[in-house]
Amino acid sequence: MKFLVTTVFVAWILISSAQCASNTWCYHLPTCNEAVWPAIVPLYCDGTRQSPIDIVPSDAKPDPELTQFTFHNFDSKSALESMENTGQTVKVNFKSGMTISGGGLSEPYDSLQFHLHWGNGASHAGSEHTVDGKRYPMELHIVSGKSHYNGNLTQTIADPTGLSVLGFFIEEMSNDEIEEPASWKMLTSYLGSILYKDDSVLMEPGISLDDLLDGVDRTNYYRYLGSLTSPDCNEAVVWTVFKEPIKVSKDLIDLFSTTVHISDSSSPFMINNYRNIQPMQPVMTN
């Protein structure tokens, strides 16, 4: 009887850890960080058009099809619905009605959410893409899916251009006397309400995406075909990486790595939640 119980228990351990291996990934432990993603999530982290990449501006080919974007409802001050701690990032979910078109995209895309990647304070950079090897303090990703799939994620990620991600670098402001810009001060004021994994807070009307992207010339960008930068790393992303960074003061950048935790109150702060660069892909520019 004791043997049977032990056998069943050992089998249970094996099954649970096997499930864990395929479901759980992380940034902070050697057992689940990006070094093992290709092994634990071979579909698709072991693929051939993976993101992020290092962008080499002198190698980017000019493409006249890369026209200007039209951003619909990015000026709405009530379109940011909620902020969430996913355990891996801070994500802001949008209400429906935000779309992007143009920008060399084949059709309109519905914008769904943005989330962020960062290092450890403004001094330890944590953008995902790099430019000529330069890593910025943070990177913001606006995720959109082809409108005609009506939010069907299965169909969206099965399409090699099903998702569009707009990447914006975040750079430290040179003048750090005050917390700026006001839109980012308001955005980061919600971090205290999502300290732990799965915490979520409704956002009050007040800031728009345009406010958060203030000062960035959105007519200058790089384009390449890549993947999601976290498991399952689906190769379904049309990447747009804007050349100009958003400028945010150091105090506000530092809040990300000193406020939210990856799990409960006994877990570490969420830091260095970025993937390192992957083999290069052809990059276009407008």
Ligand SMILES: *[C@@H]1O[C@H](CO)[C@@H](O)[C@H](O)[C@H]1NC(C)=O
């Ligand atoms: C999404 O599309 C797939 C494939 O066409 C279909 O099987 C599935 O039922 C759809 N899911 C939803 C939630 O509509």
Ligand SMILES: [Zn+2]
């Ligand atoms: Zn991202």
